[in-house]
Amino acid sequence: MYQPPHFREDRLEVQHALIKAHPLGLLVTHGSTGLLANPTPFVLDATASPHGTLRAHLSRANPQWRDFDPDQEALVVFQGTETYITPSWYEAKREHGKVVPTWNYAIVQTYGRMRVMDGSDWLLKQITAMTSAQESTRAEPWAVNDAPADFLAAQLKGIVGVEIEITRIEGKWKVSQNRSEADRRGVATGLRTLGDEGARHMADLVDKRGA
Template identity: 80%
Template sequence: MYQPPHFREDSLAVQHALMRAHPLGLLVTLGSAGLVANPVPFVLDAAPSACGTLRAHLSRANPQWQDFDASQEALVVFQGPETYITPSWYAAKREHGKVVPTWNYAIVQAYGRMRVIDDPDWLLQQITAITDAQEGAQPEPWAVSDAPAPFVTAQLKGIVGVEIEINRIEGKWKVSQNRSEADRLGVAAGLRSSQDDASQRMADLVDARGALPVG
């Protein structure tokens, strides 16, 4: 990933927080016909390795779990908040007009070799973990155990597990750090004037990162 120094995010804790907040990762592997990509919800376990381990499941009908080069790294892309930034928000537009549109975003890319796990007990633990993580905020959380056991057993036969021990990870927070303070204030104000949640979250990132030193 292209990484200007002022956009890099090397804190593993910050990277992991984004991955947990946005668990639907884009799983990219190399297959016999070239690159293959599928959106897959992941569970992140920080303990087993230095950078963490990702666990997920794929439909048994999905050929990605069979047709991938195990000698090559898989890539999982976790997309955080992202928004278009209009140059109309920049103070510089009114000062000299030498401005262009851009896009702000926060993103994490995790790399590691993928292995397939076809074990019912492992799969039950995995679907329970991803379900509990997402249901926790619900007024009446649903649990895997709420479904009839024979039904769950039958469903497990239709999926296979995948596990990726992360051996390298990159974070990039492109949130207007390269702009002047006046421009950053304008961006944050413009974003907050929007009603959508993505703009509000991006405004928070612009405010939080604006005071950080560049480089």
């Protein structure tokens, strides 16, 4: 990933926090037909290895778990908050007009060799962890064992697990750090006028990272 120094984020706890907040990763592998990419929800075990371990499951009908090179790294991309930035928000537009649009974003890329995990106990543990993470904030959370046991057993037969011990991880927070203080203030103010949660989150990042 292209990494200008002012956008680079190397703190593992910050990278992990983005993965947990945005667990739908893009799983990219290389197989006999070339590159394969599928959006896949992951569970991060931060303590299982030095950089953390990712666990997920795929449909058995999905060729990605069969057709991949186990000796090559898999890539999983986790996309955080992203927002278009109009040059109209920059103070520099009023000063000299030499400005262009851009895109702000936070992103984490992870690398490691993928392993297939096909045991029913592993799969049950994985889907339970994934479901619990997403349901925990609900007033009446749904649990895996709410489903009938025979139905659940049949569903488990239709999936296969994958596990990736992260060997490399890169974070990039491109949130207007390369702009002047006046431009950053304009960006944060403009984002907050949009009124949506993603824009507000980006405005907070612009304020925090600019400082």
